Amino acid sequence: MNAPLADRLRPQNLDDIAGQHHLLDKNKPLRNIIESGHIPNMVFYGPSGVGKTTLAGIIAKKTNRTLRKLNGTTATTADIRSIAEELSGFSGINGILLYLDEIQYFNKKQQQTLLEFIENGSITLIASTTENPYFYVYSAILSRSTVFEFRTLQKEDTEKAVRRAIAFMEQETGEELLFSDHAVEHIACSCGGDVRKAVNAVELSVLSTLPKENRREISDETVISLTQKSAVKYDREGDEHYDLLSAFQKSMRGSDPDAAIHYLARILAAGDLPSACRRLMVCACEDVGLAYPQIIPIVKAAVDAAMMVGLPEARIPLADAAILVALSPKSNSAYCAINQAMADVQAGRGGGFPRQLQNKHFDGADAGVKGQFYRYPHDYPHHWTAQQYLPDTLKGTVYYEPAQNKTEQAYKDYWNKIKSGGQGGRLA
Numbered sequence: 001m002n003a004p005l006a007d008r009l010r011p012q013n014l015d016d017i018a019g020q021h022h023l024l025d026k027n028k029p030l031r032n033i034i035e036s037g038h039i040p041n042m043v044f045y046g047p048s049g050v051g052k053t054t055l056a057g058i059i060a061k062k063t064n065r066t067l068r069k070l071n072g073t074t075a076t077t078a079d080i081r082s083i084a085e086e087l088s089g090f091s092g093i094n095g096i097l098l099y100l101d102e103i104q105y106f107n108k109k110q111q112q113t114l115l116e117f118i119e120n121g122s123i124t125l126i127a128s129t130t131e132n133p134y135f136y137v138y139s140a141i142l143s144r145s146t147v148f149e150f151r152t153l154q155k156e157d158t159e160k161a162v163r164r165a166i167a168f169m170e171q172e173t174g175e176e177l178l179f180s181d182h183a184v185e186h187i188a189c190s191c192g193g194d195v196r197k198a199v200n201a202v203e204l205s206v207l208s209t210l211p212k213e214n215r216r217e218i219s220d221e222t223v224i225s226l227t228q229k230s231a232v233k234y235d236r237e238g239d240e241h242y243d244l245l246s247a248f249q250k251s252m253r254g255s256d257p258d259a260a261i262h263y264l265a266r267i268l269a270a271g272d273l274p275s276a277c278r279r280l281m282v283c284a285c286e287d288v289g290l291a292y293p294q295i296i297p298i299v300k301a302a303v304d305a306a307m308m309v310g311l312p313e314a315r316i317p318l319a320d321a322a323i324l325v326a327l328s329p330k331s332n333s334a335y336c337a338i339n340q341a342m343a344d345v346q347a348g349r350g351g352g353f354p355r356q357l358q359n360k361h362f363d364g365a366d367a368g369v370k371g372q373f374y375r376y377p378h379d380y381p382h383h384w385t386a387q388q389y390l391p392d393t394l395k396g397t398v399y400y401e402p403a404q405n406k407t408e409q410a411y412k413d414y415w416n417k418i419k420s421g422g423q424g425g426r427l428a
Helices: 029-036 052-062 077-088 108-118 155-173 181-190 195-207 220-227 239-253 257-269 273-291 295-309 315-327 333-346 406-419
Strands: 042-045 066-071 096-101 123-129 146-149 176-178 215-217
Touching: 029 052, 042 052, 052 066, 052 096, 052 123, 066 077, 077 096, 077 108, 077 123, 108 123, 155 176, 155 181, 155 195, 181 195, 181 220, 195 220, 239 257, 239 273, 239 315, 257 273, 257 315, 273 295, 273 315, 273 333, 273 406, 295 315
Parallel strands: 042 123, 042 146, 066 096, 096 123, 176 215
Antiparallel strands: none
16 A cells, blocks of 8 residues: 555556546547557647556557556656667567657657657557647657647546545445545545546545544545645646636636636636736736726736735735726727737838938938928827828838727727818818
8 A cells, every 4th residue: 555546546447537538438539549459659648647647558458568658857768778679578579558758858869769669660659748749749759649638637527536536445444434525526626637636635635534433534624624725736837827827818808707717816826926917917908908098007006006915915906907807898909000010020111211200400412302391290280280100111001990999989080080181180
């Protein structure tokens, strides 16, 4: 019993694996591949504790291949070559299945060494990664592999794993283990979809409770105290970080205050106050923008208050801001305008300036027409007069298109009336 419960309870067949119904249910693609016995090189992509390592072991067993495991954080090219040498021995008779965990930590040279052995089929590679393989795995490996995405488990699947763990420990210890339905549900919800974490939480809860007359009654308080932080899965350098921030901003953009508050809570539970503040400011400017321009100083004030008081009180002004952004009218007209203008600048379009805008008050000897001819708008009715402002090469270019909201349509109507008066800016 020295090994963690998650290892002692590791599933031995496909039907025992929790979740991953989209891959492993009857007639699903990965299950069909496994049952055919013809295993291609594969990349398993998904969060920790969802069955990637377990499935690799089951595949090796079902295909009678020798399983060898390496971890990308510690393995070397010498380790790969050592495994390849086994092909000529007894263990290589049916082929070798190499399970390489955390492949994203392998450098280019190490991955090139892998190619020598997986191209001819002598070694079948199953690589796993918690990061997006299209960003972190070299294209030469990807082009020779099939990528399967593993998903975080739903509560129902995790609950089944928790109850299976309880039954297994009862068999091991010969004791009756009493968990309330609430405790089982709490473990399933608090593990963040990580079965390994949920199963080990069961073991820890049992070991933390003293037996009485060959039974242990595990209290809800014990379970809660041992799992209160386990739901926060948040690597600030990994996909989980960016997925969470993306979901937060997209929920505000999509005008869903409940989803926005949920993702804000997850960000703050991980203690990432700066990221929450930054996304709020970006969303206020990018997605609400000119539909309600007053929101920008309002959100800035909420962010300043949050940074001043710190967590946990910072959650209050940030919740105010997130709900306000979610429920405000939306416009990305300014965002689109600056993007188009930046594209022109980066493409080298629009050099130079109209003469009347330049910061000089004399003309060179080569100037055909002398004088600056700048019209001071405040000298004209309604503080506007017609003159060219864009460079000659971009004359007539339109970047800003008013969106269909009350504020921008009011701007549009106002300026249409002003500009219809001609050069002097008189109202029609």
